[in-house]
Amino acid sequence: MESTFTILAEPNRRAMLSLLATSERSVGELERQLRLPQPSVSKHLRVLREAGFVEARVEAQRRVYRLRPEPFMELESWLVPFRKFWEGRVGALERHLDHRYPEAPSKRANRAARTKGKKR
Amino acid sequence: MESTFTILAEPNRRAMLSLLATSERSVGELERQLRLPQPSVSKHLRVLREAGFVEARVEAQRRVYRLRPEPFMELESWLVPFRKFWEGRVGALERHLDHRYPEAPSKRANRAARTKGKKR
DNA sequence: CAGGTATATACTCGTCTTAGAATATAAGTC
DNA sequence: GACTTATATTCTAAGACGAGTATATACCTG
Numbered sequence: 001m002e003s004t005f006t007i008l009a010e011p012n013r014r015a016m017l018s019l020l021a022t023s024e025r026s027v028g029e030l031e032r033q034l035r036l037p038q039p040s041v042s043k044h045l046r047v048l049r050e051a052g053f054v055e056a057r058v059e060a061q062r063r064v065y066r067l068r069p070e071p072f073m074e075l076e077s078w079l080v081p082f083r084k085f086w087e088g089r090v091g092a093l094e095r096h097l098d099h100r101y102p103e104a105p106s107k108r109a110n111r112a113a114r115t116k117g118k119k120r
Numbered sequence: 121m122e123s124t125f126t127i128l129a130e131p132n133r134r135a136m137l138s139l140l141a142t143s144e145r146s147v148g149e150l151e152r153q154l155r156l157p158q159p160s161v162s163k164h165l166r167v168l169r170e171a172g173f174v175e176a177r178v179e180a181q182r183r184v185y186r187l188r189p190e191p192f193m194e195l196e197s198w199l200v201p202f203r204k205f206w207e208g209r210v211g212a213l214e215r216h217l218d219h220r221y222p223e224a225p226s227k228r229a230n231r232a233a234r235t236k237g238k239k240r
Numbered sequence: 241c242a243g244g245t246a247t248a249t250a251c252t253c254g255t256c257t258t259a260g261a262a263t264a265t266a267a268g269t270c
Numbered sequence: 271g272a273c274t275t276a277t278a279t280t281c282t283a284a285g286a287c288g289a290g291t292a293t294a295t296a297c298c299t300g
Contacts, residue, residue, distance in 0.1 A: 009129040061246040069206035086189035181276040
C-alpha cells in the first residue's frame, strides 16, 4: 500500500487526476489529451485505481475512469494539523511562488549572525 | 525544482513535518524522536528547506527548524478543484465500505498484483 | 471466426533516490 | 589550542520507478 503522496508524486498522474476532475474520461481520451503512450496511461491508471483515486466503468471495450473522493479527503485530513500555520497569512503563497519560480532561490533568511546569548 | 508531492512522498520527511507542526525542533531532537541516523535527518531537512517547507534558525551550534506555510498553501490550492467531489458527499467513505464497486472484470489478472520487492 | 479497436500486462533498461559510512565544518568549553 | 558537541556534506551501492517496446486480453462488427 503506497501512500497518497507517493501516488501524487508522479506528474502525469496528477495531470490525469486534473483531467478527471473536469469529467470522467476513457483511457484513450486520457492518452490523447496527455500525449502519453497508451501503456503508460494504463499503468498509471492502475496505480491510481489500486490507491483508490479512481474507479473504472466498463463500457463496451472502453474503460471510463472517474475520480473517487476518499484519497482526497485523506489528503485534506493530513493537512489539517498544518493549517494553523497559514491561516491569517494571506498573500504568503504568492510571495512564495514568486520566490520559487523566477530566478534563483535567494536566501531570504540571511541572518546567520546574531546568535542569541544562550549560555549554558 | 521538485514538486511539493515529491517532497512529501518520503515518509520520514512527513514524520519530520508532523513533529515540527507541534513545535520547532533542533536536528538532534528530530534525530532522537524519529530514531534516524543524523545524516539522514540533515539530508531530509535540506530537501525540506530547499523546497520551502522549513527554515532554520541558528542557535549556537544548533539549527532549530520550524515550518513555513507556503508549500502547505500550495497543496491546499491544488486540492481545490477536487473539493467538489467530496463536498456534499457526507458518508462517502461509509457507503464505499458497504457497497463494493465493481472492478474491471479481468478474472485472472487478479493475482497478487503489487507485491513489493520481488523480481530482480 | 476474422479483423479491428480498446485496454492491460510483461519485460528490460536507464535514472533517480535513499540509506549508510566516513568525513568535513562550525561553534562551544576547558 | 585541544577536545567535544552539533550539523552538514560527500561518496557509493542498492532498490524503486517510469518510459518504451512488445504482446496479451477483451469486446465489437461483419
